[in-house]
Amino acid sequence: MKKLAVVILAAGKGVRMQSDLPKVFHKINDKPMLQYVIESVRSLQPALTLIVVGHKRELIVDYFKEWPIKFVTQEQQLGTGHAVMQAEALLKDFQGTVLVLAGDVPLISSQTLRELIDFHEKNNAAITDLTAELDDAGSYGRIIRKANGEILKIVEKKDATPDELKIKEFNSGTFCFDSRYLFKALKQIKAENVQKEYYLTDTIEIARSMNLPVFAYKINDVIQVLGVNTRDELLELEKNLS
Numbered sequence: 628m629k630k631l632a633v634v635i636l637a638a639g640k641g642v643r644m645q646s647d648l649p650k651v652f653h654k655i656n657d658k659p660m661l662q663y664v665i666e667s668v669r670s671l672q673p674a675l676t677l678i679v680v681g682h683k684r685e686l687i688v689d690y691f692k693e694w695p696i697k698f699v700t701q702e703q704q705l706g707t708g709h710a711v712m713q714a715e716a717l718l719k720d721f722q723g724t725v726l727v728l729a730g731d732v733p734l735i736s737s738q739t740l741r742e743l744i745d746f747h748e749k750n751n752a753a754i755t756d757l758t759a760e761l762d763d764a765g766s767y768g769r770i771i772r773k774a775n776g777e778i779l780k781i782v783e784k785k786d787a788t789p790d791e792l793k794i795k796e797f798n799s800g801t802f803c804f805d806s807r808y809l810f811k812a813l814k815q816i817k818a819e820n821v822q823k824e825y826y827l828t829d830t831i832e833i834a835r836s837m838n839l840p841v842f843a844y845k846i847n848d849v850i851q852v853l854g855v856n857t858r859d860e861l862l863e864l865e866k867n868l869s
Contacts (some may be wrong), residue, residue, distance in 0.1 A: 628654040628722070629723040629724050629732070629748055630674050630721070630722065631671060631672075631673040631674060631723060631724050631725075631726060631730075631744065632674055632675040632676075632677070632718055632721050632723065632724070632725045632726070632806070633668050633671070633673045633675070633676045633677065633679045633725075633726045633727075634679065634714050634718075634725060634726070634727045634728075635661070635664055635665065635668070635676070635677070635678050635679065635729070635730050636679050636685060636707060636710050636711075636712055636727070636729050636730060636800075637649065637651040637661055637678050637680055637681075637729075637730035637738050638679050638680055638681025638682060638684075638700075638701040638704055638710055639651075639681065639682060639704060639731075640681075640682040640683075640704075640733075641653070641855075641856065644683045645858065648683065648686070649680070649681075649682050649683050649684070649686060649687060650681055650692075650730075650855070651664075651687070651729075651730035651731050652683075652686055653693030653855070653861055654701055655733055655861065655864060655865045655868055656738060656865060656868055658701070659665060659687075659729040660730060660731055660733045660855060660861075661687065661691075661731075661734075662677075662691075663733035663734070664728065664729075664730050664731075664732060664733060664735060665678075665694065665696065665866075667735050667736055667737045667740060668726070668728075668737070668740065669695075670737040671726075671737060671740060671741060671744070672782065673706065673726070674696070674721070674723070675697065675717070675718070675721065675773040676695065676696040676719070677696070677714050677717055678691070678696055678697070678698050678699075678730070679698075679699050679700075679701050679711070679713055679714065680698050680699070680700055680701070681700060681701040681702065681704055682704070684698070684700060692708050697717060699713045699716075699717060700713065701713050703826050704828055705818070705824055705825055706818070706822065706824030706825040706827070707800070707824075707825070707826060707827035707828070708813055708816045708824075708825035708826050708827040708828075708829060709824070709825040709829070710827075711727055711813060711827055712810075712813050712825070713729060713771045713807070715810050715813075718806065718809075718810070719810070721745075722806055722807070723806055724744055724747060724748060724803050724804070724805065724806070725801055725803070725804045725806050725809055726743075726744065726801075726802070726806075726812060727801070727803075727804065727827065728800065728801040728802075728861060729800045729801070729854060730739075731854045731856075732799070732800070732801070732851070732852055732853070732854050732855075732856045733848055733855070733864060733868065734851045734852075734853070734864060734867060734868070735801065735851050735852065736843050736851055739846055739848070739851055740759070740801075742844070742846075743755065743801065743803060743844050744803055745766075745767040746842070746844045747803035747842070747844070748803075749806075750840060750842050751838045751840065752803070752805065752841065752842045753804070753805050753808045753809070753834045753837075753840055753841060754802060754803070754804055754805075754808070754812075754830060754831055754834050754839075754840035754842070755802065755803045755841075755842045755843065755844055755866070756770070756778060756781070756799070756801075756802050756831070756841075756842070756843045756844070757795070757799045757801040757802070757843075757846065757852060758770050758796050758797060758798060758799060758843045758844065758845045758846075759797065759845060759846050759847070759848075759849040759851075759852050760795040760796050760797070760845070761795060761849060762851065763794060764792075764794065764795060764796075764797040765777060765784070766798075766856075767783065767797035767798060767862055768782060768783045768785075768797060768798040768828055769781065769782050769784075769787055769791050769792065769794040769796070769797060769798075770794065770796040770797060770798060770835070770843060770860075771791065771794070772796075772843070776843075777831075777840075777841060778831055778835075778841045778842065778843050779831075779835065780828075780831055780832045780835075781798045781831055783820065783821075783822070783826065783828065784862045785820070785821040785822060786820050786821055796843075796845065798828060799852035801852065801853065802827065804830075808834060808837075811831070812830040812834055812837075813825075813827075813830060815833045815847065816829040816830065816833065817829075818868055830853050831847055848865075850867060
């Protein structure tokens with residue numbers, strides 16, 4: 628494996644949790660969701676692990692202050708692309724693979740992450756998206772592929788057409804990037820969407836416009852990549868960790 632850096636997105640409030648806590652700080656079996664993600668990442672032995680914090684960041688920073696991680700702050704929550712932009716200062720000299728994932732996917736395994744990174748590096752990809760399938764992909768972004776399987780783009784639910792909403796393969800929010808292209812692509816994304824946010828997923832179309840290879844790595848175990856947005860979903864995932 629090449630050198631690895633990890634960026635975990637943990638800035639959101641999680642309004643639908645009906646709580647003022649950072650979403651990733653809600654607990655499953657007495658451990659914050661974020662801790663499960665950090666533990667899965669830690670076994671990959673990254674050169675650098677960054678947590679992007681925002682809402683009530685002092686809770687997260689204090690809880691993990693003894694851990695071998697660094698924190699960067701997203702003052703305004705302007706989307707996933709904007710969140711990763713905050714890590715540029717600490718990653719500008721890094722060369723290798725950058726793994727980006729959300730702090731609210733507590734069931735993601737280190738084995739799956741290792742397989743994703745291996746696939747990404749063997750294919751010399753600029754970007755590789757971890758994907759899965761659901762009969763109804765709900766609020767997840769849909770994967771638009773060419774006939775040969777390459778990714779064309781990811782369409783967020785709010786921007787999708789009725790036909791695109793029928794697509795079962797969805798974006799998990801976990802990506803590998805070649806560090807040489809990540810921040811070049813991020814500088815080109817625009818908040819021209821329904822949410823007026825900077826989407827990390829827009830880097831895929833940008834990479835394709837630069838004729839760079841973009842891949843998806845699809846897993847069968849969909850439970851690993853399901854995020855948590857409500858208390859009911861939190862309870863459901865807790866059953867899987869019991």
